[in-house]
Amino acid sequence: MNDIALQVLSRLLVEAIEQRSRSSEVHVFDFDDTLVKTKSKVHVTSHDNMGNEIKKSLNPKEYAQYKRQANDAFDYSDFEDVIEPEPIQPMMLNLRKSIQNLGINNVFILTARSNPMPIRMFLNAQGIPEIRIFAIGSSAPEAKANVIKKELMSRSNINGVTFYDDVAKNAAAVRALRDNLRGIKNVNIKTIVVRS
Numbered sequence: 001m002n003d004i005a006l007q008v009l010s011r012l013l014v015e016a017i018e019q020r021s022r023s024s025e026v027h028v029f030d031f032d033d034t035l036v037k038t039k040s041k042v043h044v045t046s047h048d049n050m051g052n053e054i055k056k057s058l059n060p061k062e063y064a065q066y067k068r069q070a071n072d073a074f075d076y077s078d079f080e081d082v083i084e085p086e087p088i089q090p091m092m093l094n095l096r097k098s099i100q101n102l103g104i105n106n107v108f109i110l111t112a113r114s115n116p117m118p119i120r121m122f123l124n125a126q127g128i129p130e131i132r133i134f135a136i137g138s139s140a141p142e143a144k145a146n147v148i149k150k151e152l153m154s155r156s157n158i159n160g161v162t163f164y165d166d167v168a169k170n171a172a173a174v175r176a177l178r179d180n181l182r183g184i185k186n187v188n189i190k191t192i193v194v195r196s
Helices: 003-021 060-065 089-102 117-125 141-154 168-175 177-181
Strands: 025-029 042-047 053-058 073-075 107-111 132-135 160-165 188-193
Touching (some): 025 089, 089 107, 107 117, 107 141, 117 132, 141 168, 141 177, 160 168, 168 177, 168 188
Parallel strands (some): 025 160, 107 132, 160 188
Antiparallel strands (some): 042 053, 042 073
């Protein structure tokens, strides 16, 4: 192959990579109970009316629906690791296809966990490339919606978002961005509540 042919081939390859990174759509995945099931629990210590200590351990789905009491103390230490992970295979396949179709810059993980490193290590072990992980350290649905809003506002080329989460109120908060962004940015927002 001569130099001109190599230059043309190289330019076409660069253009294909740039085109993929300019995709107008992003896919956002929750981690716990969306991509993987783990044995990680949130440990809650509270007191009853008599002052007796009550301890509970909640899985991520139970925690998302838990009604907080004024005297609750939360221990999130289980989430400093990915304990006994079981990938949810259809969703892991969906993540891989999203990366392949949209490019690595247009797919990310958005988790209530505060430490992204255990997730990074798990994904690396699964052969998933270095996608971005937003570990927000909050279970508030608005916190996830705010990260997505910030991403949309920072990238002018995005006009579509697909958000995958196992918690309906997280999906509702992201769906509410449609009204929140009306008149500012025209974005098609699709939310999928994952049943695992």
